[in-house]
Amino acid sequence: EPEVTQTPSHQVTQMGQEVILRCVPISNHLYFYWYRQILGQKVEFLVSFYNNEISEKSEIFDDQFSVERPDGSNFTLKIRSTKLEDSAMYFCASGRRRDQETQYFGPGTRLLVL
Amino acid sequence: AQSVTQLGSHVSVSEGALVLLRCNYSSSVPPYLFWYVQYPNQGLQLLLKYTSAATLVKGINGFEAEFKKSETSFHLTKPSAHMSDAAEYFCAVSSGSGNTPLVFGKGTRLSVIA
Numbered sequence: 001e002p003e004v005t006q007t008p009s010h011q012v013t014q015m016g017q018e019v020i021l022r023c024v025p026i027s028n029h030l031y032f033y034w035y036r037q038i039l040g041q042k043v044e045f046l047v048s049f050y051n052n053e054i055s056e057k058s059e060i061f062d063d064q065f066s067v068e069r070p071d072g073s074n075f076t077l078k079i080r081s082t083k084l085e086d087s088a089m090y091f092c093a094s095g096r097r098r099d100q101e102t103q104y105f106g107p108g109t110r111l112l113v114l
Numbered sequence: 115a116q117s118v119t120q121l122g123s124h125v126s127v128s129e130g131a132l133v134l135l136r137c138n139y140s141s142s143v144p145p146y147l148f149w150y151v152q153y154p155n156q157g158l159q160l161l162l163k164y165t166s167a168a169t170l171v172k173g174i175n176g177f178e179a180e181f182k183k184s185e186t187s188f189h190l191t192k193p194s195a196h197m198s199d200a201a202e203y204f205c206a207v208s209s210g211s212g213n214t215p216l217v218f219g220k221g222t223r224l225s226v227i228a
Contacts, residue, residue, distance in 0.1 A: 004157070033215065043158070043204060045215035056215060091157065103216060105150070105158035 002026045004106035006092050012112045013082055021077045021109045023092030031095040032075045033103060034067065036060070036088040043091065049075065082113045116141045116207045120219035128227050133177075133192040135222045137205035140186065147188040148206040148216065149179055158204065164188060175199070200226045 005024045013019050025032050034046040048055040049067055066078045075094075079086055089110050093103040121136040139145055146165050150158040162173025169181040175198075179190045188205060202223050206216040 006157075035216075035218075042220045043206075043216075043218040045217070048215055058215070093158075102148075102160050102163060104160070107155070107157040 004092055004094055004104050006090075006106040006109050008109060009107065010110045010112075012114065015084055015113055016081050019079050019082055019111065021079075021090050021092075021111070023075045023077070023094075023106055024073050025075055025092065025094030026096075026104055027073070029094035029096050029104070031055075031097075031103075032067075032069070033093040033095070034077045035091045035093065035105075037091065037108075038085075038088045046077070046090075079111075082111075084113050087111055087113045116145065116209065116217045118205050118207050118217055118219035120203075120205050120222050122222050123220065124223045124225065126225040126227060127195045129197055130194050133190070133195045133199065133224065135190040135203050135205075135224065137179075137188045137190065137219060138186050139188060139205070139207045141207055141209065143209045145207045145209070147179075147181060148208075149173065149177070149188075149190050150204045150206060152202040152204065152221075154201075161190070161203075195224075195226045197226050197228065200224055 007022045032049040037043045045058050047057040047061045064080045068076050089108045091108045092106040095103045117140045119138045148163045149161040151161050161177050162171045164171050164181045172178045177192045202221045204221045205219040208214045208216050
């Protein structure tokens with residue numbers, strides 16, 4: 001069964017460094033999402049992406065964040081200058097259709113900013 | 115705005131006992147409702163979803179949930195708990211229009227005691 005994959009599974013970085021989190025969505029999906037979960041808190045929406053542009057973004061998704069689909073398979077989240085409070089589990093998700101189809105989640109990348 | 119409240123951050127049941135995980139939602143539009151499960155070190159897996167069809171929804175692994183509009187609830191149940199059901203369970207809501215983001219509850223950790 002097709003699944004969403006994410007790399008790396010864990011990343012440790014120093015405050016102020018740039019990180020890129022990578023996701024490979026399910027191949028025939030058209031809608032892509034990033035969510036994050038700070039330890040002990042809710043899973044929160046960051047951004048959705050369709051047709052090579054951002055569809056919607058939350059207040060969390062400020063100028064330090066960017067997303068890109070550099071080729072036909074990868075979907076990346078970049079944090080330009082990490083802060084301590086960016087430490088979280090980051091989930092990528094993808095969906096197939098415009099109407100409310102299931103969002104399929106990857107296993108997540110645990111980011112630790114020191 | 116939409117929101118989800120999951121009562122009980124941790125629920126413990128005996129093997130073979132009824133599982134009941136509570137979810138209440140707030141939505142200004144007819145909601146789409148989801149239950150996801152997260153096993154240790156894995157991503158979020160869809161258990162079941164309600165998308166305005168039958169109010170009693172059956173999912174995988176013997177779980178089911180009933181949409182009660184009058185109570186704004188979508189509680190998850192399973193008649194007989196199994197050790198393998200031990201995981202984190204998340205309730206989520208969306209407006210169901212377009213590729214709208216999911217709004218999650220804080221999650222409920224289910225422990226199953228032998």
